[in-house]
Amino acid sequence: MTTALITGSTAGIGAAFARRLATDGHNLVLVARDTKRLREQATELHDRHGIEAEVVTADLSTDQGIETVGDRLRDRRNPVDLLINNAGFGNKGRFLDVSMADELTMLKVHCEAVLRLTSAAVEGMRERGRGGVVNVASMAAFVPRGTYGASKAWVVQFTQGVARDLGDSGVRLMALCPGFVRTEFHERAGMGTDNIPGWMWLDADKLVAAALADLARGKTVSIPDARYKTLAGVVKVVPRGLLGGITSKTGRKYGPR
Template identity: 80%
Template sequence: MTTALITGATAGIGAAFARRLAAGSASQAGGLGGGHNLVLVARDTKRLQEQATELHDRHGIEAEVLTADLSEDDGIAAVEERLADRKNPIDLLVNNAGFGNKGRFLEVSMADELMMLKVHCEAVLRLTAAAAEAMRERGRGGVVNVASVAAFVPRGTYGASKSWVVQFTQGAARDLAGSGVRLMALCPGFVRTEFHERAGMGTDNVPRWMWLDADKLVAAALSDLERGKTVSIPDPRYKALMGVAKLVPRRLLGGVGSRAGRKYGPQ
């Protein structure tokens, strides 16, 4: 049985990935087969243990718990070590951990801005490298790096960090072409998760039609991974919006991003 490691696994998109991969579907698991064992990564040990027990009891898979804070070097190193384990290999890595900051540039502390870069960029770089190296040796594997449609709109550190995730993933996918290792940046829009509540962000001004279902999003993302896409915008509405965004001058997009604050966020 194959094994998937998911960061930020206890809620939102990460939890949806865990449910889908544990349940298994050959057509909806990135071509890696159905019924994955899981390594669940997050900061809250109690929630991880409850999640692991539920997924094991419901689907009969093995769910390993790894408590790690990806804003700290020790946390990143612990996950790197697990990804590098050749005796218990990881077949699919989902880099989902992330967060938002409430406020515009200079309204957010520099410590919080740097923490965001640590989690969204450094952790993604290091974990992708650890996973891809082991996967390349075996000639198979997949990495999904969760970005955001905010990557395509000028809007502060969050958007910039997610833009980096998209560019990095595309470049790494090109460099690893033919190795059997597939990489994809997942770019969702608004998803009903704990993301906005944790960041203290209101969502009353977000139209109902812009909200996505996490489980449907994950199913579409895994299908895109199976088809070999390197960037996935898993909803026709957001594909259309991003198509229009390409035609709008960057200075106007920046104004839209500022009025929206920091309320885009997938996790």
Template identity: 60%
Template sequence: MPTALITGASAGIGAAFARRLAGDGLGLVLVARDAARLDEEAAVLVAQYGVTVEVLAADLATDEGIAAVEARLGDPDRPVDLLVNNAGFGLREGFPTVPVADELTMVKLHIEAVLRLTHAAVPGMRGRGRGYVVNVASVAAFLPRGTYGASKSWVVNFSQSAARGLAGTGVRVLALCPGFTRTEFHDRGGIDMTEVRPWMWLSAEQVVDECLRDLARGRSVSVPSLRYKALVAAARKAPLAALVGITSGVSGRIDHR
């Protein structure tokens, strides 16, 4: 049975990935900080889909948490065929209001953890001649929005570079860039989303479905929905001053988990 390891798997897009992949018959390794919540999710998935589900409680904003997941990814006796780097968070305020410690935690989780876990997974995938890595970024990667946007921009560039470097090996790497997605992400961050128009929201299931279609097609970047594809295309052509004006009122809001 192929196996997928999903970080940030206890809610939102991570949980949607777990449901979809379990439905497709993959075994799962679910990673998040809340062990009790992971156990509950695992029990539901096993009962509903009859797949093998392993839980790994780890805080990927710490060296210990990252090392635990690296060890699981590098275990040759329990290979992982698909890695979904989904763990992340947003901040209610922007730079420089946010304490630098919170900014550094974001860099640890959004950049260092993604780099290290991808690095841990890829050698085994190359050796087997097949494997997939999905790094969850955001449409904020294409907008000037402080540390959050900068970290997601790194995810996109890193994923594209890794995809090129692994061409011909059977290993595919993709950056997933969703826009506003209905999850509990914003509530956990205390972020007011009342100004966001209803038509701007996506479902986590739609995000996952479009991501997996783009992964199967060999793409290195996936932007779910035509509305956000158009937004990203416009952002790439717009002057910086215009982008700053657009994003200044929604700092910390464009995300997914």
């Protein structure tokens, strides 16, 4: 049985990855900040699927939290075969409305943690000649929408670059770029969602199934829905200046209230 480590495992996309991987027979290392929720999740997945579910409490906005997870990924006696870098959050408000401390915390979680944990994981994977990393980005990576979009654009570029560097190693890396997914994400950020059209919402379990299929195919970027694939294609041909105006207006219409 292989082992997958999932950050931000207790809710949303992370929880969907945990359910799917447990169903497929993978042992799990579940990472989040809330020990109680982690233990409840681990017990449920163990009882339902008969897999081993290890709990690691860590706050990835801190050096100590990142190092705690990094140490687990570097453990050669209990290797991790698949890393899901899913932990993340959004800030409500435009630039300068959000405190610099909150902006820097976002970069810590979305960029520094992804960099350090990917490095910790792939070193052993390369030695073993197999393994995979899924870095959860966003469709926001493809449009000019502030710190959140910029951090997710970094995730996409970083993942593609490392995937090329490790192309002959047996280690696969993929950036996952979902659109709007029904999770706790918006509620935690204090963002309203009533103004987002129904057609834009994705199901987390279907998203994860498509993402794992794309990883198996060797894709380095996954946009796991035909609607968002179409939007990504449109974004590529729209001039950047015009795109910035469109996304700013769209953000005010469909973003936080």
